[in-house]
Amino acid sequence: MSPLDWFLLVATLAFFVGYGLWKCRGKNDVDEYMVAGRRMPWFMVGLSVMATQASAITFLSTPGQGYADGLRFVQFYFGLPLAMIVLCVTAIPIYHRLKVFTAYEYLESRFDARTRTLAAGLFLVQRGLAVGLTIYAPALVLSVILGLDIRWTVLLLGGLAVAYTIVGGSRAVSHTQALQFTIILVTMAVAASVVASALPPGLSAGEAAGLAGTLGRLNALELRFDPNDRYNLWSGLLGGFFLQLSYFGTDQSQVGRYLTGRSITESRLGLLCNAFLKIPMQLAILSLGVMLFVFYLFVTPPLFFHPGEAQRMQTGPARTEWNALDARHKTAAGERKANVEALLAARRAGDEAAAERARTGLAAAQAEISGTRGAAVAILKRERPGATTSDTNYVFLTFVLAHLPAGLIGLVFAAIFAASMNSTSAELNALTSTTVVDIVHRLAPGKFAGEGAAAVRLSRFVMAGWAGFAVLFASFAARLGSLIEAVNILGSLFYGTILGIFLAAFYVRKVGGPAVFVGALVAETCVLACFAFTKIGFLWYNLIGCVLVVLVALLVTAMRPAGRTASPA
Amino acid sequence: MSRGERMRWGVLYALVVFELALILLLCGALTRIRL
Numbered sequence: 167m168s169p170l171d172w173f174l175l176v177a178t179l180a181f182f183v184g185y186g187l188w189k190c191r192g193k194n195d196v197d198e199y200m201v202a203g204r205r206m207p208w209f210m211v212g213l214s215v216m217a218t219q220a221s222a223i224t225f226l227s228t229p230g231q232g233y234a235d236g237l238r239f240v241q242f243y244f245g246l247p248l249a250m251i252v253l254c255v256t257a258i259p260i261y262h263r264l265k266v267f268t269a270y271e272y273l274e275s276r277f278d279a280r281t282r283t284l285a286a287g288l289f290l291v292q293r294g295l296a297v298g299l300t301i302y303a304p305a306l307v308l309s310v311i312l313g314l315d316i317r318w319t320v321l322l323l324g325g326l327a328v329a330y331t332i333v334g335g336s337r338a339v340s341h342t343q344a345l346q347f348t349i350i351l352v353t354m355a356v357a358a359s360v361v362a363s364a365l366p367p368g369l370s371a372g373e374a375a376g377l378a379g380t381l382g383r384l385n386a387l388e389l390r391f392d393p394n395d396r397y398n399l400w401s402g403l404l405g406g407f408f409l410q411l412s413y414f415g416t417d418q419s420q421v422g423r424y425l426t427g428r429s430i431t432e433s434r435l436g437l438l439c440n441a442f443l444k445i446p447m448q449l450a451i452l453s454l455g456v457m458l459f460v461f462y463l464f465v466t467p468p469l470f471f472h473p474g475e476a477q478r479m480q481t482g483p484a485r486t487e488w489n490a491l492d493a494r495h496k497t498a499a500g501e502r503k504a505n506v507e508a509l510l511a512a513r514r515a516g517d518e519a520a521a522e523r524a525r526t527g528l529a530a531a532q533a534e535i536s537g538t539r540g541a542a543v544a545i546l547k548r549e550r551p552g553a554t555t556s557d558t559n560y561v562f563l564t565f566v567l568a569h570l571p572a573g574l575i576g577l578v579f580a581a582i583f584a585a586s587m588n589s590t591s592a593e594l595n596a597l598t599s600t601t602v603v604d605i606v607h608r609l610a611p612g613k614f615a616g617e618g619a620a621a622v623r624l625s626r627f628v629m630a631g632w633a634g635f636a637v638l639f640a641s642f643a644a645r646l647g648s649l650i651e652a653v654n655i656l657g658s659l660f661y662g663t664i665l666g667i668f669l670a671a672f673y674v675r676k677v678g679g680p681a682v683f684v685g686a687l688v689a690e691t692c693v694l695a696c697f698a699f700t701k702i703g704f705l706w707y708n709l710i711g712c713v714l715v716v717l718v719a720l721l722v723t724a725m726r727p728a729g730r731t732a733s734p735a
Numbered sequence: 736m737s738r739g740e741r742m743r744w745g746v747l748y749a750l751v752v753f754e755l756a757l758i759l760l761l762c763g764a765l766t767r768i769r770l
Binding site: 237240241244247248250251254373375376377378379380384385386387388399434438441442445446449509510513521525 | 744747748750751752754755758759761762763765766767768769770
């Protein structure tokens with residue numbers, strides 16, 4: 167990066183932190199600290215909800231996914247708009263009416279303290295580990311690309327978010343998210359326009375799309391039902407619906423965002439804003455990756471996009487094998503380019519026979535490139551066990567560093583940092599609210615009077631604890647190896663059960679606390695068994711967990727003697 | 736909630752579903768593109 171890029175990066179980050187601190191000056195009671203005084207308009211709620219879900223890794227990895235795998239990932243979000251409607255109708259009015267700080271408070275009034283503690287505990291375990299990963303994943307990528315020690319990038323990413331979140335709580339989170347998310351979207355749009363302008367001059371948008379489609383990168387809809395296939399229409403609509411319902415309806419990092427709305431209407435409009443914009447936004451980011459794929463049809467792509475690993479292999483003990491593979495890859499990329507140009511020429515001339523020959527050559531060259539990339543990963547796995555074998559997170563930044571003008575590079579990096587700060591700050595705020603309201607307040611009610619300076623001090627102390635844990639976890643995450651993947655999957659293992667508890671609370675009036683508690687334990691055991699012993703796609707865990715909680719709770723209720731099943735609310 | 740308010744929310748929810756249907760159609764069309 168040039169000095170101008172470094173200057174812009176540092177200045178933008180300092181501006182974000184300063185803006186967060188400025189926005190939270192003045193009055194700061196518990197209501198302000200945990201739910202921003204419940205005064206936010208709908209567009210702030212909408213931006214905050216979207217910014218919380220879109221972490222730095224979303225902006226790093228999604229273009230890479232588009233490059234390597236096409237548009238199929240967009241199907242993951244198909245259930246989201248429907249989930250938003252359900253939440254607008256059910257959850258928002260209830261949470262607003264009860265004036266809760268956390269979603270789990272509602273469970274005590276509906277069931278009992280035990281069920282509330284179970285749900286809050288599951289959230290704290292899952293989100294507490296995940297916030298470390300929210301910092302670690304982009305810190306790792308940025309350390310490789312910027313050539314900084316990972317401990318510095320972890321400290322920087324964690325420290326910047328903590329700086330204003332710990333002082334200003336939820337109000338600082340909402341205001342910085344709105345500003346940062348807008349800047350991120352503008353920066354990504356500018357980056358996309360640079361990719362578009364880097365394509366060969368004579369290539370029309372239709373031809374670019376045609377090339378991407380011919381090579382399987384416009385696979386946005388898969389109608390075939392396969393429970394083991396992670397992304398298809400059905401897993402997206404059904405599994406995705408339950409996942410998004412659980413994430414937005416029961417995960418405090420999201421509930422805490424729309425509880426900041428100044429009325430039921432503002433919170434609802436905020437969620438509907440997310441329902442309208444989320445899929446187009448994901449489609450646009452994936453399309454950026456597809457555009458990168460088309461760009462690299464004309465420019466030889468690296469054999470492996472992770473610059474650190476590639477360099478180590480080029481100079482390591484297996485360099486002869488690696489460099490031979492690299493030469494094969496370059497030849498295949500040259501053949502692919504020749505076939506692409508032949509196909510374009512044949513299509514423009516209307517020569518269908520020549521076009522068909524070019525398509526066959528193109529498919530063969532693409533298969534050769536996929537083969538050489540597969541062989542490169544195999545050598546990497548053999549030579550450096552535990553090394554990063556996926557390079558999707560590096561595709562976009564490799565392009566940015568090589569092809570974006572000075573100044574814009576610094577802004578893109580600032581946007582990635584901002585995305586990390588967005589999700590980290592919301593998660594820390596949610597962990598703090600849940601720890602203080604659902605755990606500390608219940609164990610020692612005197613420590614939390616509901617408002618006042620003492621409660622804010624306690625909240626800041628708790629947040630400092632969570633931030634310290636997250637930064638420590640992120641610093642040691644590299645040594646956890648494959649455990650990292652397990653932590654990543656952890657969220658999906660708990661979401662279904664938590665959602666089941668909430669759905670029973672909302673819709674099944676005749677079940678009570680003890681029945682739901684038993685149902686939750688049985689469902690969680692079954693989901694863990696599915697994870698350990700089957701190959702069922704993780705999106706289905708949400709449906710399985712949720713349905714089991716409700717069914718077992720109904721069964722237990724039916725088996726209990728009459729008169730002992732009535733619910734308290 | 737008044738009847739008029741329920742109607743307004745109903746229209747908004749219907750618009751969300753309509754947009755999802757349009758996105759599914761767009762995705763289906765994108766999937767079929769070839770050169």
